[in-house]
Amino acid sequence: MTTLTPAPGAARRANLLGGRGALLVLVALVVFASLRYDGFLSAYNASSFFRYNSMFMLIGIGMTFVIITGGIDLSVGSTAAMASVMAALASPHGPALGVLAGVLAGGAVGLLNAVLIIRLRIEPFIVTLATFLGARGLAQLASHQAAVSVDSGGLFAQIGQGDVLGIPVPVVILAVALVLGMALLGFTRVGRTALATGDNEDAARLMGLQVDHAKLLVYTLSGLLAGLAGVILAAQFGAGQPTEGVGWELTAIAGVVVGGTLLSGGRGSIFNTMVGVTLLGLIFNILNFENGKGIISIDVFWQNVIRGAFLLVVILLQARSSRTP
Template identity: 70%
Template sequence: MAVTHPSRTLLSLARPLFGHGALIALVALVLFAAFRYDGFLSAYNVSSFFRYNAMFMLIAIGMTFVIVTGGIDLSVGSVAAMASVVAALASPHGLLAGLLAGALAGAAAGWINGLVITRLRVEPFVATLGTFLAARGAAQLLSGQNAVSVDQAGAFTRLGQGDLLGVPIPLILTLVVLGAGSVLLRFTRFGRSALSIGDNEDASRLMGFNVDRVKLGVYVISGLLAGLAGVILASQFGAGQPVEGVGWELTAIAGVVVGGTLLTGGRGSLAGSMTGVILLGLIFNVLNFENGKGVISIDVFWQNVIRGVFLLLVVIWQSNRTRAGRP
């Protein structure tokens, strides 16, 4: 009878945890921060954290759909800024008008991305970079290069600033989108097609999947959710922000990749992406608490450096595991 070495047994037991590294890191960071900072688990900090990070969670959901097909969307930050301006301009007509205007503006940008990629055969990096510039310019033109105040008399600001049963409305909206997106990705032909395209596009065509239609769909989803994030931005801060959204695409991509989605496509989950986004947001939340203690002082520019280095390290780690044939 063969005897299994104890170290191999331990490794086999621990292997399932390797695919959940982001979740383990998230739990460890929460426990560390809870013991170190008095107000970390306060209702105010938890509520503020999810109210603000709901925008990045929405963008990451859309980015996950794009990346699992092997694509990329660099335009989401600019599209969110443009949508925030459009929503602010429409807000005097009511909450629904502002919500629909901003979301549809984002969906239109995503539709343009999808058409350029599928019909003109332009690489996603180049196509979405063009939309990134165009959306930023449109935001500046529509706003006159100034923040656009939203209607304060109506209910529009409640979308970003209000609570429902003590839970921030942006978080509730994000959880609804997360649930719908998870069903779409895992239990529908569209979702299975998206994963298949990222794994092998040529094989997907031979299997009868409408590759171009699915690609167009994922970019519309990404644009729509970026637009929805822009609506929340305008509602939360009381104004459309034409210069906001810088680096949001990096945050979304980092969160998606940290959550286990392959940049090459074919594998990913929305739950993993949410874990990645929350982990990244929590890191900066902890750094803010450290700033308050006077231990360190990290401004927004260093935060972008940290995001970039963190993403680079995760991509290198992911690449090494892929080359080694490990999941």
């Protein structure tokens, strides 16, 4: 079987765009914002920013693995919402059980996605669209379509609201997940198989790689991390949120793409995904600061338009870089 690969020059440009390019833009925005807005570099703003965006970053790690294999997971937003409800319902029995309930609920959705994709050979888009709807329905059924308060007298809320040595607990959790994710992708057989699968699945199978095993792990991992994001959501806001998570899957996919991971699979970086998600979150943060100056006022709808336009430009540049010899 003959495969087409980008010319070396195109590959270098694509790597530059996906890796260093996003990082350079991020640094430039931080410098700009620090000079323009008082309090931008304050500990409060940094803590609030990463405490909230840690949920998207966790989902982004799982989404990176999925997209690297050439797949997609549209269910992560609904899975996080369902997991937040399950965690809140279990939180009166102790913080450990609350965390376990949320993470396992997410893992169950990821495992179901994997089994349907692998065994029934259904396209990931269709499978995860179905579980997207199913998880949302389960969240609403379990919560009776209302927010479910967490145990206010226990330690569960500290998972989202607490600090460790001045560092938000969600950031500590994210750091652990980030290190483990980078190690899994860069130094294990599962990571190498996932990359090979996205590059050319048929060739990977002919090489004797355990493609189905890798898919099983990455989709389950995506569900587990979405479940963990749901736990943080419930702990941070003091309640399971059945109506939250709308559009989270698009935010995660956008962060992965901005970070340079190819939507067709075969190439990606966990670190660059973190840069992409941070960059997208920073755009909102800067727009909020700009609104606070009172010179212009950009409502949330226009903020979404701006972020969507930015994502479109990145995708067009990525496509052009991969095609140009």
